[in-house]
Amino acid sequence: xxHLDRVASTRKTFCFAFVPALVAAASSLIVIGAWAASPLxxxxxxxxxxxxxxxxxxxxLIPLDGKRHLNLLCIxxxxxxxxxxxxxxxxxxxxxxxxxxxxxxxxxxxxxxxxYGFSDLPDGLSDAYNAAQDIHKLLKAAxxxxxxxxxxxxxxxxxxxxxxxxxxxxxAGAVFVDPAVPNIWKLQAQALSPExxxxxxxxxxxxxxxRGCLEAAKMGLLSNPRNxxxxxxxxxxxxxxxxxxxxxxxxxxxxxxxxxxTARMLEFDSILPNGSTSSRDDREIPRDVLSFGSKPVIxxxxxxxxxxxxxxxxxxxxxxxxxxxxxxxxxxxSSRRGQHVVVSNTGHFIMVSQPAVVADAVRRVVExxxxxxxxxxx
Numbered sequence: 001x002x003h004l005d006r007v008a009s010t011r012k013t014f015c016f017a018f019v020p021a022l023v024a025a026a027s028s029l030i031v032i033g034a035w036a037a038s039p040l041x042x043x044x045x046x047x048x049x050x051x052x053x054x055x056x057x058x059x060x061l062i063p064l065d066g067k068r069h070l071n072l073l074c075i076x077x078x079x080x081x082x083x084x085x086x087x088x089x090x091x092x093x094x095x096x097x098x099x100x101x102x103x104x105x106x107x108x109x110x111x112x113x114x115x116y117g118f119s120d121l122p123d124g125l126s127d128a129y130n131a132a133q134d135i136h137k138l139l140k141a142a143x144x145x146x147x148x149x150x151x152x153x154x155x156x157x158x159x160x161x162x163x164x165x166x167x168x169x170x171x172a173g174a175v176f177v178d179p180a181v182p183n184i185w186k187l188q189a190q191a192l193s194p195e196x197x198x199x200x201x202x203x204x205x206x207x208x209x210x211r212g213c214l215e216a217a218k219m220g221l222l223s224n225p226r227n228x229x230x231x232x233x234x235x236x237x238x239x240x241x242x243x244x245x246x247x248x249x250x251x252x253x254x255x256x257x258x259x260x261x262t263a264r265m266l267e268f269d270s271i272l273p274n275g276s277t278s279s280r281d282d283r284e285i286p287r288d289v290l291s292f293g294s295k296p297v298i299x300x301x302x303x304x305x306x307x308x309x310x311x312x313x314x315x316x317x318x319x320x321x322x323x324x325x326x327x328x329x330x331x332x333x334s335s336r337r338g339q340h341v342v343v344s345n346t347g348h349f350i351m352v353s354q355p356a357v358v359a360d361a362v363r364r365v366v367e368x369x370x371x372x373x374x375x376x377x378x
Contacts, residue, residue, distance in 0.1 A: 049096040050075065052246040058118035062111075062141045068120035070138055071112045076103030080172050080369050081144050082362060084110035085135070087154030088180075088271050089264050091116040091254075093247065094153065094240065097355035102362050111138060115263025117254070126266035128182075128281035132162040136170055147172035149365050151358075153351060155180050155271055157331065158281055161290055172372075173296040173365040177350050177358055181327045182285040186277040191323040196316030201277070209233070210268065214261035222256035233261075240349035292335035296368035298361040299332035299340045301325050304347045337368070 054073060061069035073092060074081075082102050084095040092099075092110035102108040113131060114122035122130060139148065150171050152160040157179020164171055181187075189197050213233035216222055225234040235252050243251060254260045270280040305321040306314065325342070332340035343350050343357050351358045 048100050050100045052244055052250075055093050055096075055117075055247060056250050060142070061118065062138055064134065064137045064141060065123075068114070068123065070114065070120070070134065071118040072109055072138065072142055073099075073111070074107060074109040074142075075099065076106060076108045078106035079146055080149050080366060081107045081109055081146070082149045082151060082366065083135070083139075083144075084108070085150065085152040085156040085159060086110075086113070086116070087152075087156055088267050089155075093117075093251070094349065095151075095351060098151075098351045098358045098362065101355065101359040102366075105363055106366055109142075109144070111135075113263070113267070115259060115266065121259060121262060122266065125270055125280075126263065127270035127284060128158050128162050129166075129284045131159040132166050135159070135163055136167045139170055147369075149362065149369060150174045151177070151362055152179060153177040154348065155267075157181055157328075158271070158285070161331070162285060164292060165286055165288075165290065171292075171295065172369045174292065174298075175358070175361045175365055176297070176299045176328070176331060178300060178302050178348050179328060179331060180271075181331050182290075183278070183282050184324065184327055185273045185279060185282070187327055188320045188323045189277045191319040192312070192316050193319075196312045196319065199312050199316075200320070201273075207268065207272065210261060210265050213255075214258060214265055217256060217258040217261050240347075240352045290331070290334045292338065294336045296365045296372075297332060297335040297338040298365055299328050299338065300350055300358060300361055301328045301340065301342045302346050302348055302350060303342050303344055 050073070058071050059073035060071070062072050063069050071092075084092065084099055086092055086094050091112045095110045099108045099110050112119040114120065114126055114134060122134075124130065135150075138144075147170055150160050150163065151174070154177070157176045158181065160171075160174055160176065160179075161182060164174075189200055192200055209232070212229070213222070216230055216233055221230050222234040225231040234255055235248075236255060239251065273279045273282075301324075306317060310317055312320070329340040332338035341361070343354055346353045346357075
């Protein structure tokens with residue numbers, strides 16, 4: 001979830017120091033898998049990201065409920081359609097390295113959740129239920145026929161899990177990239193020492209900073225920031241890659257917008273716990289056991305986790321990380337054909353640091369869906 005430091009980097013920052021001994025200790029507690037990424041068709045051209053100019057304007061504004069629109073960017077052709085869903089707090093730009101590759105294989109679509117990018121703000125809450133319902137409505141309104149391969153990063157692991165529960169016929173297979181799962185807060189907190197749990201449950205400073213950034217954006221102060229606080233709001237220092245001038249300017253434009261900060265505030269109000277280990281999103285998830293049946297599902301997890309600035313001890317960081325990985329493994333095992341893969345030498349944004357690995361996982365699921373045919377077992 002990028003900004004969800006208690007999940008993505010355990011706390012505070014989004015840069016991970018690779019500590020082999022501690023990662024080895026974590027690996028001994030979980031089952032991991034690995035493969036060598038296989039080339040996609042026309043690998044040289046498919047390695048190119050989606051052109052930067054594609055993100056400087058709306059691609060296709062799909063009407064929902066006759067009142068608001070979600071921005072949808074589709075390239076390539078073929079079935080099944082792959083739909084990319086960004087993690088909490090960011091938009092489709094984070095998928096640009098993978099979407100370009102997958103467009104060589106099949107129709108590849110990415111969308112911006114309500115309020116992000118060029119999508120309109122929601123009418124109400126930006127919670128898991130409304131996010132899942134928006135995907136269902138988007139598929140119908142955009143005339144995307146047949147079940148999709150859903151690809152979700154971080155917080156989208158919660159949205160994709162709920163979509164499977166609410167509209168199982170929408171999904172033919174799924175790839176989850178370092179995903180959060182329902183009740184992850186409780187699972188991590190339960191793994192910690194008493195001291196670690198107390199530290200873990202403290203509200204992160206950036207939660208209040210979001211509201212400050214929103215107020216600054218409303219006053220038009222972020223287009224030309226004058227102090228350190230405004231500069232921190234105006235451009236995300238945590239962004240997972242260096243961007244070219246076109247995308248850098250576009251990101252700066254988005255973060256100067258009150259709409260962007262409103263979307264972030266609404267989403268984090270739902271996805272983060274408030275005074276407990278349970279969030280609004282957690283309370284919306286049915287208590288039955290999630291099952292993807294025999295749909296092909298691949299879950300990719302990072303192996304870098306240690307944060308030297310985290311107030312929790314390295315031992316508690318390891319416990320929180322292990323709980324995160326174990327939850328990802330359980331998500332994979334919710335399918336009889338699920339696979340859980342820990343990707344070496346990568347942090348939370350696996351699709352940025354190792355896009356070929358993510359693209360290969362998507363390719364594998366697409367091929368399995370094609371082999372299953374229209375009468376895929378449930």
